[in-house]
Amino acid sequence: MRNFDTFNTMKKGFSFSQAVAEADRCLLCHDAPCSKGCPADTEPAAFIRKLHLKNITGAIRTIKENNILGGACGILCPTDRLCEKECSAMLKSKNLPDGEDRAIRIGAIQRFLIEYAWDTGFRVLKKPEQNRETVAMVGSGPGGLSCAAELAQAGYRVTVFEARPEPGGVLRYGVAPFRFDETFLKKEIGDIQALGVVFKCNTRIEGEKGAEKLLDEGFSAVFLAPGLWKATPLKPDQVPIDGLLSSVDYLASLRDGRLEQTASQIEGKTVAVIGGGAVAMDCVETAVKLGARDVYLVYRRSYLQMPAEEKEIQSTLAGGLHFLLLNQPLDYFTDADNRMAGIKMIRTRLGDVDASGRRAPVEIPGSEWNLDADIVIEAIGNQAEDDSPNWYPGVETGADKRIKANPETGETSIKGIFAGGDIVRGPSLVVNAVRDGKAAALAIQQYLNKQEER
Ligand SMILES: Cc1cc2nc3c(=O)[nH]c(=O)nc-3n(C[C@H](O)[C@H](O)[C@H](O)COP(=O)(O)OP(=O)(O)OC[C@H]3O[C@@H](n4cnc5c(N)ncnc54)[C@H](O)[C@@H]3O)c2cc1C
Ligand code: SF4
Known part of the structure; x- marks a missing residue:
């Protein structure tokens, strides 16, 4: 039997001293251009500054409060065209010989801080009292996970329906394991389970109006994030x-x-x-x-x-x-x-x-x-699966079967149904799906508050 250990495992990230040394390179810019380069508002300028000042738990708190998948994003974000692209240390390097200077390795610092929290047992987010309405997520990829975590923290009861045996979407069944491994994913999903989010795996939402029926079954709102699972x-x-x-x-x-x-x-x-x-x-x-x-x-x-x-x-x-x-x-x-x-x-x-x-x-x-x-x-x-519009027939879709949703809020053409991630954007990035999940969670809360007022 072949040994697949190196195939199934990521290379180690930064050590404590490497992470601190990298944070110490930060120019501590007043206008924080790196933070403006992050689609999910993970606030790298804030967590790097805190690490530089040796406020480690504060740095971890900044990441986890802003981005529940901070670890996954730290590893998988194409940082050289997002946060690190805006880094002033790199802009400075344009006037220096090659190799003299480079962007701060923001993603690697982010990964380190999340792993440090797990290694030291530091838990940022506590399970809140869940006494508000029930909300359904369809899909447990980065979009569904981030929306679920935000709503759970706000006291909503959240159930995630996932067609496959394990949660994670592309993080679990797409990305090569030596780039993002299962042990890491399990810990990051563990942080979401600890918030009280319920996962129903092996549960595909399907059939005529499958998603819309969730509203009839007692869920007050639904977030659709099924991704794109048909290879063209x-x-x-x-x-x-x-x-x-x-x-x-x-x-x-x-x-x-x-x-x-x-x-x-x-x-x-x-x-x-x-x-x-x-x-x-x-x-x-x-x-x-x-x-x-x-x-x-x-x-x-x-x-x-x-x-x-x-x-x-x-x-x-x-x-x-x-x-x-x-x-x-x-x-x-x-x-x-x-x-x-x-x-x-x-x-x-x-x-x-x-x-x-x-x-x-x-x-x-x-x-x-x-x-x-x-x-x-x-x-x-990658494209939407052939049968997908059948289970949300009232939700407006395009010719490519992708869902049409308000890019700011995730609202679809049906009240109470929101959508985000690849099913709306087309093939995109983990950090963009996280951003959509966060934005939809906010819009869902506003929608449910208005419903309560009526
Ligand atoms: C091979 C590969 C490598 C990638 N590498 C990177 C990378 O390095 N960096 C990066 O930023 N991005 C990368 N991406 C893109 C990134 O993974 C996606 O943009 C992101 O995962 C989209 O998240 P999502 O939540 O929209 O959907 P997904 O991650 O696709 O998750 C959707 C989930 O919904 C489930 N589902 C579907 N239909 C139903 C249904 N009817 N009922 C219940 N559950 C359902 C699926 O099983 C899946 O688990 C990669 C993508 C692929 C395919
Ligand atoms: S690594 Fe990703 S999530 Fe983190 S700051 Fe950069 S773009 Fe944002």
């Missing part, structure tokens, strides 16, 4: 092929008890991953770590158009990935037993800028070629 296929009418995997199922298989089976499917094989975003990078990096012989990343545009974060791309490159840029997959070919044999491709060049703001790939006539591959993972995009 290359061809909508694709027949199943042995060795053709969707990113959603492949990544879930690494975390739902099928790891050994998937590892033996990948080991020694030629794997091609189609896509250029964060999900494709997780697929590539995991396939490399599971011992694939060769891993190709097939992307139809060029390097600069890839939506993935630069540091993710660099870390996959270090793992030995082969880039196949400017190549459009057209179809697959199989052997006589319907096993994947490879991808029919055509080379592309970049044309004019398209609706996405990036230069569009244009196929080069006559440049078709075949890439041999044993396994192909499609990581082209």
Whole structure:
């Protein structure tokens, strides 16, 4: 049996002395630009200043009171385009030689403080008396979790309905475990359970008006955060092929008890991953770590158009990935037993800028070629599941089946039903889902207060 310990576990974060040394680099800006760069208002300027002044519990309190998933965000936020992008230490570095200075490592400090709280048994949030209305969350990803925690702290009785066996959404069944592991997630969810939030796992809200019925069943308000769990296929009418995997199922298989089976499917094989975003990078990096012989990343545009974060791309490159840029997959070919044999491709060049703001790939006539591959993972995009509008038919959705909600409050077209996270924004970030959950929690409280006044 293979040992998957390093695959299933994150690298250690900052030690106490590293975190303090990093906080001591802070320029203590008066206008706190880093805090303005945080979508969830986690207030990095405040917690870094407190750590610098050795007020450790105060620093932890700032994070947990502002962001119940402060640990997850500290690890997973693309900080170089959020809080750290605004860091004055980095702006200063523009006038210095390379390597002289850099942004404060805000995410790493944030992770350290949350882990320090767990290690020392310091609990910031106490279970409040829960004597207010009952509210339902659909989905236990970052959106549902943050909304649940905010409402529970305000005294509401909150039930989270989750289709899968364990809570966490993408944090549990998507992100590669060596980037975000289960032990850490369990502790962070433990902080939410300690607030009195009830989790009903293996409980999919479905069927005609499934979500709307929750209001009839006694819940005073509902927050919809089911995320996007259908991987967009290359061809909508694709027949199943042995060795053709969707990113959603492949990544879930690494975390739902099928790891050994998937590892033996990948080991020694030629794997091609189609896509250029964060999900494709997780697929590539995991396939490399599971011992694939060769891993190709097939992307139809060029390097600069890839939506993935630069540091993710660099870390996959270090793992030995082969880039196949400017190549459009057209179809697959199989052997006589319907096993994947490879991808029919055509080379592309970049044309004019398209609706996405990036230069569009244009196929080069006559440049078709075949890439041999044993396994192909499609990581082209994530979308709402086909049946989703059935269980909230009165809630206005777009052509892409995403929910239309007020971006400030999460209000939908049905009174009492709110929504946020990826199902509203499209594929986004953990910190944005946290922000939506917080905003909806506030709007739900205002809505319920008004109901009480009537
Ligand atoms: C592979 C991958 C890697 C990523 N890496 C990063 C990263 O490094 N950094 C970052 O910031 N973001 C990352 N993201 C994006 C981030 O994870 C998402 O933006 C975020 O998880 C969205 O949160 P959410 O609450 O909207 O939904 P989700 O996390 O998708 O959770 C939704 C939950 O709802 C449940 N559900 C769905 N339908 C129902 C139903 N009918 N009844 C009950 N439950 C239901 C699902 O099972 C799921 O648990 C990544 C995404 C993916 C897919
Ligand atoms: S939550 Fe994310 S963006 Fe906000 S301060 Fe923390 S690491 Fe930065």
